[in-house]
Amino acid sequence: MAEQMHVPWVTFWIPSPCFLSAYIHTEVLRQLCLRNSCAGMAVKEADDEALEMVPALSLFRILDIPDNILQDPTTSPVSNFVHRLVSMLQCATAVIMNSYVEAIPAPLVADLKSKFKILLHVGCPTVSFSPLPVLTSSDSDPTGCLMWLDTRDPRTGAYVCFGTVAVPSPTELSSLAEALESTGTPFLWSMKENMMAHLPEGFLERTGQHGKIVPWAPQSQVLSHPACGVHVTHCGYNSVFESVAGGVR
Structure with a gap:
């Protein structure tokens, strides 16, 4: 509606910034799972692999990512929703994060900033931690x-x-x-x-x-x-x- 009316619109992202990063990089993560499967890796070995190809998620493992967002978006309703959601967020005038920069790893902040027009953090350490x-x-x-x-x-x-x-x-x-x-x-x-x-x-x-x-x-x-x-x-x-x-x- 905002796009049709040519007016700015802002969205508020409530969950963890890491979760948003996983949403953004689902295709990369999906290809990693496919590669591991084709390589014949054991399930435990594949699950424990660090996500070093995504700087924002380098401390995570495949096991940490919900299975339903890694499925084929053409057959999975959840994965399809994630794909459409990310496309929509990237069209927003700004994305407001329910967090503050000091609590987020620098690579994650940099990666998210590169994906959106404007990224704002509404949390304030001096208030939140008082x-x-x-x-x-x-x-x-x-x-x-x-x-x-x-x-x-x-x-x-x-x-x-x-x-x-x-x-x-x-x-x-x-x-x-x-x-x-x-x-x-x-x-x-x-x-x-x-x-x-x-x-x-x-x-x-x-x-x-x-x-x-x-x-x-x-x-x-x-x-x-x-x-x-x-x-x-x-x-x-x-x-x-x-x-x-x-x-x-």
Whole structure:
């Protein structure tokens, strides 16, 4: 629509810059996989091959790239979507990145800048890595997460959250619950209500004194709270940086 109206348009790229680089270089990566296959390389050997032909991804391996974007775009809907998406982004007036230059390897920044008309990073290290203000029980906290953390000793609590998209299997949820219970670790667990059915029977009653499960948590404030000592996460892009900002491993 913007092109038809001859007006500038800007797109906001939310995921990791490395993921965008993988999107851009899918054809190169696809040819690498084909070459390895034709050369008769063992699957493990091929998977472990470093992607040195793409400077922006030299620290990654073929194994790190999602299979569905490496498939033939003429037969794979996902691969076809990636191809069209990259073409569209390269037509944009500017691409805004949900990141900041200081947190990205220089070769990756240079490569992305060469692929787009204008590349902008909206993150600010002086803001992102400054300790966030810690909310207390007097602040708006509908789920009581911060009030619960206020009662815990420094760096003793585990915050568990797998985001809004990632869904651990029932077995993984049950195993994690058993580990939290057996170690007696104080925990704050943000969990969708429909997933609670997969917790071990009686888990909530047995851990009520040292654990709390909520349907939502103010994550950045939780990770910046002095009582939060560890973050069990799906390692989503924003979650990782919020952990870094809060000084939580």
